[in-house]
Amino acid sequence: MNGAFVEFAYIAAAVLFIFGLKMLGAARTARRGNAVSAAGMLIAIAATLGVSGVVSYPLLFAGLALGGALGAVAARRVHMTAMPQMVALFNGFGGLASLLVGWAEYHRALRVEQLALPPFTAVSIYLAALIGGVTFTGSIVAYAKLAEIIPGRPLLFRGQKALNAALLAAALVLLAIGGAAPESTYGLFLVAAALAFALGVLAVIPIGGADMPVVISLLNSYSGLAACAAGFIIQNTVLVVAGCLVGASGLILTQIMCKAMNRSLGNVLFSGFGAAPAAGAAGAPRRDVQPITAEDAYYLLEAARSVVIVPGYGMAVAQAQHVVRELGDLLEARGGDVAYAIHPVAGRMPGHMNVLLAEANVPYEKLVEPGDVNPLMSAVDVVLVIGANDVVNPAAREDPASPIYGMPIIHADEAKACIVLKRSMASGFAGIDNPLFFKDNARMLFGDAKASVAALANQLKETENP
Template identity: 45%
Template sequence: MPAILPILVIALTNLVAAFLFLYGLRRMSSPVTAPSGIFVAGIGMVAAIAVSFLYGFTASAATQPYLMTNMALAVVALLLGGGAAWWSGRKVAMTDMPQMVALYNGMGGGAAGAIAAVELFGGRTTGVTEIIVTLVGALIGAISLSGSLIAWAKLQGVINKPWRIASQQILNGVVMALTIAAGAYLAVVLVTGPSPFIPTTVLIIVFFALALAFGVLMTLPIGGADMPVVISIYNAFTGLAVGLEGFVLQNPALMIAGMVVGAAGLLLTMLMAKAMNRSIANVVFTNFGDAAPTQAQGDIKGSLKPTEASDAAIFMRYASKVIIIPGYGLAVAQGQQKLFDFVKLLQANGVSVKFAIHPVAGRMPGQMDVLLAEAGVPYDMIFQLDDINEDFASTDVALVIGANDVVNPAARTDKSSPIFGMPILNADQAKQVYVVKRGTGKGYAGIVNTLFYGDNCEMVYGDAEDVLVKMIEAVRGLGKAAA
């Protein structure tokens, strides 16, 4: 009976933690309340972790000799992991945020896989349902771990281009079939008894090895332009794996948090795939995102027309409406603060300024929104694609900073383009377009942007922050009224 009180406290705390997860997620639906939502969800996670130490009071006599050692190891792991996460979270640059998200997401999948491994190697799971759920969670968690690590390597530049081999899809299908077969045979062995052919331990190792290999093979061929969708897919995978392992452990906090993360990740993936006018299967099983052959340079009408940053700035100073489209190049240059300084100068002179965000801008879902929020841009100035696209036709200037594929008119006109059919921001419909770009190279998807050759488009070459400094100086140089 003395174990009843700790179990009751654990159960109640887990329910409270689950409520905090849900409430925190609800607040994350708005940029205004998102910071407090993250804080609330964090409190729930801390409570769930802290109360787990009460399981020590329910330990059986056989495990008592190892209790203090296990507790000490858990504390050391929390200190090391928490310290590393705190340090890296404070030091990471905005441009490296996608890599960090991919890495931490992989760690979540790996944790779920590790829980499954402990259950399987320890022979703790005996029921048919529990065994199947454990194996499914192990499969998804292992795929999420290895796939997220490959995604991190691609974003970090360790892997600079997709790695493909002949009959890649056939190989992936064979590996997946072998993984499922190994898992099914393992489930039979765990239910009926040891296999006379292969030791159970070897079967478990083979199952995990195949699952990890599939995650690698699935992610290696995917091109860079699809990385935001890939990160979202693996986020959903990790949540689902955590939820399944929570079911095995009968932990409501893990179950609810995992299912919520999985559902949110799946919804985000579907929304992003819709924003690209493609199916999830098309993202995973095709070569989009590679430097695929596109229009030859000579086939493109028009020419690139360079202009000075000061000339572009003065033109915007006397415009009525300006729409700014930020992209990953702005994040690389860390120019978001200078951009907002420039925007405030324009507003002081009566210019209407809005920001237009494409759902897959940057290399991580929501990266541009976070970038602008970091600079203090008011939320009512930030508009998503569907809410602002009709405004471009009546806009004097569209300023594109570091974006490329999300404003490429080839998505509307070139049926041979890999991005054909993808909804884009209608920057080309503005009366004048200025594109701030470091060079004349192609975008992240390796596709020539026909916008740059339009009659109404001029190129401002240079690092985004340096260009914005020149624009600020040009407007201020017009006199006190402009400053």
């Protein structure tokens, strides 16, 4: 195929990515936007098959078919509740692909064609390997934490930060050496890749489960930058443009998530947040929580005119989103006013709760943001906290000693009554005591969230149709 034709196809693909992302940012056009961006990808792939010198078609079609089949099956099979780890896994694959591309091009230039690598290309190869490697193992660790293959809490050890800093410094040194004298340093390249793998693991293990929305967003950004580096290697603009767009969008999401927790990115990445069982309100007189049965909780709900439901990760774990919707519908059918208060970092990925409630067909208009519902909270009869913890922790407002002090929360404690659905009294992912549970207006409904909500819904149903 004509080289100019391929170049123009790449420009068209880049334009489609830009429009696709733009449309993805607005509810009305989002789905079409995704299709537009997919069309861009298809064009880019088709055009690349026509690049001069590309000849191994059977191999390429086999790779596309295999990868496409694996991706399609995974995307169809995955439960909505398992979405965060799926996205993390896909992201890791992209990162590893960029690393392998770097290695392949490095090997070709040095061993096969025995060319002198220009420093720019050599640095790009090292960058693709470093960023891609960190993205890969970082995403795999995030995947393992989210899928609860390894514990979600931060894993810390003495000298961790110093070790990470040393590894990062070593990686940068290798980058400099590799860029200056790529011909003599094949072994160093492999060391750099191994270093990147280690760094990815070590950077993510000290980060707790509740901070995963930040980590996934950031790793997403990295995978874009790794693609950028791959673009520099093969001197391809569409990779650079698309990779940059991803890098930027990941960065923006990262920033939004950090803001929602009132913490800096540095604090999220390096503080080992929630590792030590933080004392919370130290010295405050500890009272007992007030447990409640499903039946008594039903009486509270039955009398309520306005109910606010606050879902959290616990709802995802229990896969309770459908029964929650059912409960909400039943309360509305009785003339109650029901809203769902969604905290931006509730769950394990940005917008996690929105996705789950959408799956359960909760109308978008029923979802409210903390800033909108908090001023009205004192007029709310019952707040139903379903598997959320840190996002309703009043210590964020009241206790300057608390690690989450200053984080914007949903003021569940200000409602007339608050029912907290919880598996046990174990602390939340951040490992912090929650004074909400001990307040006079709070009742604890222990048990599996799905079973508890179903019990409430059944009670309501029975009284509706006696």
